[in-house]
Amino acid sequence: MGIYLPIAEISVNVFVLLAMGAAVGFLSGMFGVGGGFLITPLLIFYNIPPAIAVATGANQVIASSVSGVLSHMKRGTLDFKLGGVLLAGGIIGSTAGIYVFALLRRLGQLDLFISLLYVVLLGTVGGLMLVESINALRATRSGAAPVLKKSGQHNWIHRLPLKMRFRASKLFVSVIPVLGLGAGIGFLSSIMGVGGGFIMVPALIYLLKVPTNVVIGTSLFQIIFTSAYTTLVHATTNQTVDVVLAFLLMAGGVAGAQYGAKAGQRLRGEQLRALLALLVLAVAIRLAIDLFVTPPNLYSLSSAGLN
Amino acid sequence: MAGPKAFAAAILLSLLTAAAPAKAQTPLTEGIQIGLSTDNVSITAGFSGADLTIFGSLENPDPLVARQGRYDVIVVLEGPPKPVVVRRKDRVLGVWVNLDSETFENVPVSYSVATTRPLQDITEPNSYKQLSLGASNLYMQPADAGDGPATIEEFTAALRERKGAAGLYSENVGGVQFLSQNLFRATVRLAPNVPVGTHKARAFLFKSGLFIKESSAQLEIRKSGFEQSIFRVAHDYSFLYGVFAISLAMLTGWLGRLIFRKD
Numbered sequence: 037m038g039i040y041l042p043i044a045e046i047s048v049n050v051f052v053l054l055a056m057g058a059a060v061g062f063l064s065g066m067f068g069v070g071g072g073f074l075i076t077p078l079l080i081f082y083n084i085p086p087a088i089a090v091a092t093g094a095n096q097v098i099a100s101s102v103s104g105v106l107s108h109m110k111r112g113t114l115d116f117k118l119g120g121v122l123l124a125g126g127i128i129g130s131t132a133g134i135y136v137f138a139l140l141r142r143l144g145q146l147d148l149f150i151s152l153l154y155v156v157l158l159g160t161v162g163g164l165m166l167v168e169s170i171n172a173l174r175a176t177r178s179g180a181a182p183v184l185k186k187s188g189q190h191n192w193i194h195r196l197p198l199k200m201r202f203r204a205s206k207l208f209v210s211v212i213p214v215l216g217l218g219a220g221i222g223f224l225s226s227i228m229g230v231g232g233g234f235i236m237v238p239a240l241i242y243l244l245k246v247p248t249n250v251v252i253g254t255s256l257f258q259i260i261f262t263s264a265y266t267t268l269v270h271a272t273t274n275q276t277v278d279v280v281l282a283f284l285l286m287a288g289g290v291a292g293a294q295y296g297a298k299a300g301q302r303l304r305g306e307q308l309r310a311l312l313a314l315l316v317l318a319v320a321i322r323l324a325i326d327l328f329v330t331p332p333n334l335y336s337l338s339s340a341g342l343n
Numbered sequence: 344m345a346g347p348k349a350f351a352a353a354i355l356l357s358l359l360t361a362a363a364p365a366k367a368q369t370p371l372t373e374g375i376q377i378g379l380s381t382d383n384v385s386i387t388a389g390f391s392g393a394d395l396t397i398f399g400s401l402e403n404p405d406p407l408v409a410r411q412g413r414y415d416v417i418v419v420l421e422g423p424p425k426p427v428v429v430r431r432k433d434r435v436l437g438v439w440v441n442l443d444s445e446t447f448e449n450v451p452v453s454y455s456v457a458t459t460r461p462l463q464d465i466t467e468p469n470s471y472k473q474l475s476l477g478a479s480n481l482y483m484q485p486a487d488a489g490d491g492p493a494t495i496e497e498f499t500a501a502l503r504e505r506k507g508a509a510g511l512y513s514e515n516v517g518g519v520q521f522l523s524q525n526l527f528r529a530t531v532r533l534a535p536n537v538p539v540g541t542h543k544a545r546a547f548l549f550k551s552g553l554f555i556k557e558s559s560a561q562l563e564i565r566k567s568g569f570e571q572s573i574f575r576v577a578h579d580y581s582f583l584y585g586v587f588a589i590s591l592a593m594l595t596g597w598l599g600r601l602i603f604r605k606d
Contacts, residue, residue, distance in 0.1 A: 040390075040570050041570075042570035042571065042573040042574040042577070043573070043574060043577055045536065045574075047391070047535075095588050095589070095592055096592065098589060098592035098593060098596065099592040099593070099595045099596035099599065100596065101596065102592070102593050102596025102597055102600075103596040103597070103599050103600045106596075106597065106600045107600065107604075144428065144430045144441045144444060145440070145441060148438075148439075148440055148441065152438075260593075264589045264592075264593075267585055267588055267589055267592075268582070268585035268586065268589060269585075270585075271577065271581050271582070271584050271585030271588060272581040272582050272585055275577050275578050275581055277577070277584070277585065277588050279573065279577075279584075279587070279588050279591060280570070280573065282588060282591070282592065283591060283595065286591075286592060286595040286596070286599075287595065287599075289599075290595055290596055290598070290599020290600065290603065291599060291602075291603050293599070293603075294599070294600070294603035294604055295603070327438045327439065328437055328438060328439070329439075330439070331432055331439055333505070333508075334431055334432045334433075334439075334501075335429055335430065335431055335432075335498075335501035335502075335504070335505055336429075336430050336432070336441070336505070337427055337428070337429055337430075337502065337505050337506070338427070338428050338430070339425055339426065339427060339428070
């Protein structure tokens with residue numbers, strides 16, 4: 037069944053989009069990530085203009101994050117204070133990101149920049165996760181107890197000034213890295229259309245040493261607001277948010293997410309991480325190939341008066 | 344949603360009074376007229392391209408010339424002019440990057456031609472150039488005249504090629520047919536992505552390879568329907584639209600959790 041997307045201005049198949057949303061929703065529920073990093077590249081592969089894929093991806097991420105946060109709120113695995121500080125940074129980063137986005141679009145380098153960012157970030161995160169999870173799998177197989185870093189351990193981050201106490205996370209840490217992390221994620225959110233969970237979660241665990249159980253809820257909580265802000269700014273400055281497209285993806289996504297979360301409970305943590313790592317790497321490789329393969333058309337047109 | 348609907352090319356054109364009443368005096372010069380019965384066309388969201396039929400008539404045709412088929416008509420439907428940037432990708436460290444670009448002013452967004460015969464059979468290349476008629480003869484005005492002619496030529500060719508590939512520049516040889524000595528019918532193609540705005544229909548009359556007269560009419564192409572309302576709201580009330588998009592996402596997330604919860 038065809039449907040015309042009002043902002044993307046192309047006709048697409050409703051069922052392809054619903055299935056895409058459901059598949060990504062399933063994976064995001066399973067792995068506890070927003071799924072934006074999968075949705076945006078998938079939309080680009082489906083010939084949606086990258087600028088629209090990014091803005092709509094950000095919109096779609098809100099729905100899956102709200103859905104996730106509700107279940108974390110019920111379980112009490114959410115640190116509102118930490119989320120709030122991350123969010124303050126997120127707004128700053130997102131604002132900067134939108135300006136860079138509009139500038140790159142004017143220069144005709146937006147598509148390239150989006151692809152490059154995806155390849156570098158997904159490649160790095162996927163690679164690191166794969167190595168880490170394979171090591172963990174090996175360790176459990178050889179019978180050795182996994183070596184966990186104690187939350188009391190300190191690194192250079194814990195020596196920075198302006199410390200703040202986050203009770204729910206049992207954390208006493210400088211606000212500088214928290215704001216910085218939020219800003220970085222906000223920047224990526226506006227340029228890549230991702231919530232940034234796939235960076236936020238490892239960063240909170242490994243850099244800030246936030247206990248794992250509050251990480252996902254807190255990350256999702258701040259992603260809701262960062263993505264909402266990103267969506268709003270994209271809608272006002274670039275007019276690239278396609279609600280019809282976003283709604284189809286969300287509808288599939290929220291359904292898939294709840295089933296995915298259930299499926300995820302049956303897999304072990306290391307296996308889950310190894311699978312996610314492979315998935316992330318596959319997307320990165322697919323995008324990388326497109327950068328190097330000779331395009332069918334070397335020339336492209338765009339309207340000059342784009343704001 | 345309904346699938347792509349065949350779009351009724353609903354331009355009914357007033358048939359102009361066939362040939363003005365013959366005035367007995369000296370040989371009258373031929374003329375050409377086209378007229379549109381409506382000055383706007385609304386296309387719906389499922390629009391997948393269509394043929395647009397334009398009727399027109401010759402005034403004071405010479406019956407002998409007409410019988411020998413030496414009258415030729417070219418009808419052009421030209422979209423609104425817009426500035427366009429043409430970019431060329433080049434390899435930088437193995438990666439394909441948009442490097443060179445050329446901006447052209449006032450490039451018609453679309454340009455559909457219908458002719459009685461192949462263009463090269465109607466008249467000389469030079470008269471096409473003078474009339475700036477046909478996609479390959481359209482003059483594309485570069486914004487930066489400082490670039491070398493070779494570069495401009497290369498990007499102009501690329502611009503035409505891309506427009507052609509998108510179906511926006513098209514040529515329908517044999518698309519103009521004489522129904523009688525005076526009356527003709529032209530079929531021009533509207534691409535699925537036909538731009539909205541004021542289009543200009545122009546008809547050119549040639550007699551034995553010589554340009555005689557031109558006539559034009561305006562046509563407004565609009566998109567209508569639910570999707571178009573969304574587009575307008577997104578552009579005119581972008582802040583409210585953004586707020587709506589966010590609320591819709593939050594509501595969907597919440598409902599999704601209520602309906603599909605598994606824990």
